[in-house]
Amino acid sequence: DGGITQSPKYLFRKEGQNVTLSCEQNLNHDAMYWYRQDPGQGLRLIYYSQIVNDFQKGDIAEGYSVSREKKESFPLTVTSAQKNPTAFYLCASKKLGGTQYFGPGTRLLVL
C-alpha cells in the first residue's frame, strides 16, 4: 500500500532529552513537511523540504531539527531546547504542484 507512515504512535520524552520522530513515504513525493498541532491552535509549520539534502524553517522551527538524506524519509528531532514539546506532530508530503497528504501522527508527551 502506498502512503505515509509515522512512528512511533506515542513517544515519551524526559527532561533534557532529544527525541526523533520518524516519517516515511512511498508515494514518490518530492516535498515533505512537519506540522505541530496543539488544542485550539490548528496546525503550525515546523520545517519543510522540497528536495533531498535541502530544507527550510517554517513558522516555529526553534527547538527542532530535521534531515532529508533520502527522498522517502524526513525525520524530525525535538531537541532539549524545545521547552514545550507536548503536542501532536503530523508529517505530510506532496508532489510539487499537487495536494498535501498527511500521515497518522505521533503524540509526544513529556515525563
Added chain:
Amino acid sequence: AQSVTQLDSQVPVFEEAPVELRCNYSSSVSVYLFWYVQYPNQGLQLLLKYLSGSTLVKGINGFEAEFNKSQTSFHLRKPSVHISDTAEYFCAVSDIRTGGGADGLTFGKGTHLIIQP
C-alpha cells in the same frame, strides 16, 4: 503572507440537519483553498479543494464548498449530517505562486463539528 479564520470553534448540529462551517481568508496574492477533516487521534484527510474553475466544489462524504472571491470566503456545507461526521474540520490556503503550497499550507484553528442524535 496569508491567514485563515474559522470563526466557530464548535458547531453543534442535530443528526440529518444541514450544516455550514465558515472559513474566511486574507491574502495579498491568489490562493488555492482546501478543507481537511480530522477524526480523533488521526491525521488529516482531504475533503475537497479549490484550484480554479467552478466556484462550487464537491468533495467526499457529501460535502461541498463555495469559493467567494469578493468575500474571501470558502464555506463548507453538507445538506444532511450523520453521526459519523463528528470530527475536527480545518480550512487551509496556499500561495499559487509557490506551486500550490510547496512551502506549506496555512491553516485555520479548526471547527469541531458535534452531531447530536
